[in-house]
Amino acid sequence: MTTIDEYAAGFAEEPGYLDHAAFGPVQTAVLEEQRVLGTIQAHMRFGAMETLDEQDARVRAVAARMVGRREDQVVSQSATTPGLLHTAFGITGGVLVAADEYPSMPLALASAASATGGRVRPVVIESGAGWVTPSLVASRLADAQDEVTAVAVSLVDWRTGYRTDLAGLREVIGDRLLIVDAIQGFGVVDAPYELADVVATGARSGCTPGGAPASRRSATARSSGSVPRSPARTARRGGPSRCRPCDRAPPASR
Known part of the structure; x- marks a missing residue:
């Protein structure tokens, strides 16, 4: 594969398929890779486990x-939502989140708050407040009655396509944790991911299988020790495509 x-x-x-934000079409090379790995798993001959383990390292x-x-x-989850839920349970204190966020984030925080007896406390920006801009976050942090330890x-906003200013948010939140659900823009938006403490994302939307980490697993990159590792990392061995664009993913921009 040498040309576009x-x-x-x-x-x-x-023809006319436009719902890439929900699910990117899968390339035939990826389907073939999945078939081959599935066959290896089905027979499980000597050495098969090593071949499957290699896929996790590649992702x-x-x-x-x-x-x-x-x-x-980097750890793997079955999807982005479980990655956010896993992250939520690793937090202590208030977490600033907009009510109009894609439901995965507010629901993860609400579940963690309920299960931990209030150790995790969502600090909610009310519905209709607008995009989550640095100025909005700064004002809500100043007005917050609870101690906010994470934002x-x-x-990318799932309804309007608005791109969040991660660099601006990092400036206004200081050393608080910055948790980013990147599923709507990963592989499409050139964002300063290194400014975030947690990036939860997957390869089924803009990062279409065949061009980057290709499987239905989601990668959660973390820089904070407050988020424990998940046993789900070894739960699924589907593996990525062997096509060259996957192995030649460019380094993150700085």
Whole structure:
């Protein structure tokens, strides 16, 4: 695979398909890779486990380059939502979050708050307040009655396409944790992921299988020790595509 035309020819979605934000079409090379790995898993001959284990390392290596983290700071989850839920349970204190965020984030924080007896406390920006801008966050932090230890945002607003200013948010929140749900923009938006403490994302939307980490697993990159590792990292061995664009993922911009 050497040209963009050859790459595009590997997709078979219907003409007019535009719902890439929900699910990116899967390239035929990826489907073949999944078939081969599935066959290996089905027979489980001697040495098969080592072949499957290699796929986890490949996903971690590519994801680490894309978000500007070390490979040991990347863990895999079954999807982005469980990654956010796992992150929420690792927090202590107030977490500033907008009510109009994609439901995965508010629900994860609400679940963690209920299960921990209030150790995790969502500090909610009311519905209709507008996009989560640095100025809005700064004003809510100043007005917050609870101690806010983290701010949770989406990289791209799921309804309007508004791109969150991560650099501006980092300036106004100081050393608080910055948690980013990047599923709507990962692989499409050139964002300063290194400014975030947690980036929860996956490869099923803009980061279409065949061009970057290709599987239905989601990568959670973390720089804070407050988020424990998940046993789900080894739960699914589907693995990424072997096509060259996956292995040649560019380093994160600085």
